[in-house]
Amino acid sequence: MKAVGFREFGGPEVLEVMSLPNLALGDGEIKVENYASTVNPTDIVSRSGLIKQFLRDFTLPCVPGMDFAGKVKEIGDGVETGIKVGDDVMGMVIPNGTHGAYSDELVLNQFAVVKMPKDVSYIEASTLPMNGLTARLSLDLLNLKKGQIIAVTGGPGAYGGYAIQLAKADGLTVVADSNEQDIDLLKSLGVDHIVPRGKNFVEEIRKIFPDGVDGIADGALLNETAIGAVKDNGSFTSVRNFIGEPQRNINFTATWVSEYNCDFEKLNTLRQQVNNGLISLRVADTVTPENVSEAHRRLDAGGTRGRMVINWQ
DSSP states (O other): OEEEEBSSOOSGGGOEEEEOOOOOOOTTEEEEEEEEEEEOHHHHHHHHTGGGGTOTTOOSSBOOOOEEEEEEEEEOTTOOSOOOTTOEEEEEOOOBTTBSSSBSEEEEEGGGEEEOOTTOOHHHHTTSHHHHHHHHHHHHHHTOOTTOEEEEESTTSHHHHHHHHHHHHTTOEEEEEEOGGGHHHHHHHTOSEEEEOSTTHHHHHHHHOTTOEEEEEETTOOGGGGGGGEEEEEEEEESSSOOOOOOTTOEEEEOOGGGGTTOHHHHHHHHHHHHTTSSOOOEEEEEOGGGHHHHHHHHHHOOOOSEEEEEOO
16 A cells, blocks of 8 residues: 655655555454545654654654545444445544554544545545544533633634634634634634734733633643633643643643544534534645645645645545
8 A cells, every 4th residue: 555654753855655565454444445634733743753752652664644534445344333335434543653544545443434524525524533523622621611711722723723613513602813814714713702813812812801711722832821811710721732830720631632532423423513514624735645745844834724635546
């Protein structure tokens, strides 16, 4: 099978097309012909070597990638989710060595795979699984109730956009920070209040909500500089393992999407929310397997809206 990976840590130039052995199918597993793989910030964390701060036993070579969309090729014995050969599916991958979503073939636990939303392309569908589940987990960790207030940082990105739309679906009031060019995008996602992006995040939030917000989903890695926007007894979750110092009875959590690995029901619910128009899928651009390094360079530079996707077809 064909894959893209790296044999040493470094910049985008270390990425290369690899030829790997075809995968065997086991009981309770599904083999997928992969047509689209999303390029995510976590892939850059792996490629650059920053991953060693979180996983000391990380091994090389590595095929990164955490979400995909494609067509079912084979079904193992004992598969009971209703997925059949020929179905268009999507799912999340937890990379391990050369097992990652940057591959044209995948074998996964049956509960990691669900049908794609209707009337969307493989490219579009591939942007949902990991980013959507990460946003869902953040909201579950914040544990806010209908009518409460959430602040989302990094709203224009994939995680932030899904967090906004899922928060609105949960009945929350959403405030987000933005520069001028992203205001219309955030409004289209359903944001109720927009504050200027910059160093005065806490002050701007407190102008609208003097007591602070009930919770923050910090996709922009503002970390400790954003804590002051949370009210006493509120909650704060980060996407890069940041845990704030104990203060004001704030509940600090880190969002690790691996907690929702193989959670068929949660991923299938996201699919249904796309079908119901509650979630919109956003693709920034596509690349071929041979120029994935370009996607990494653009993501490294910042400013992408939606996700870059590897097109395997």
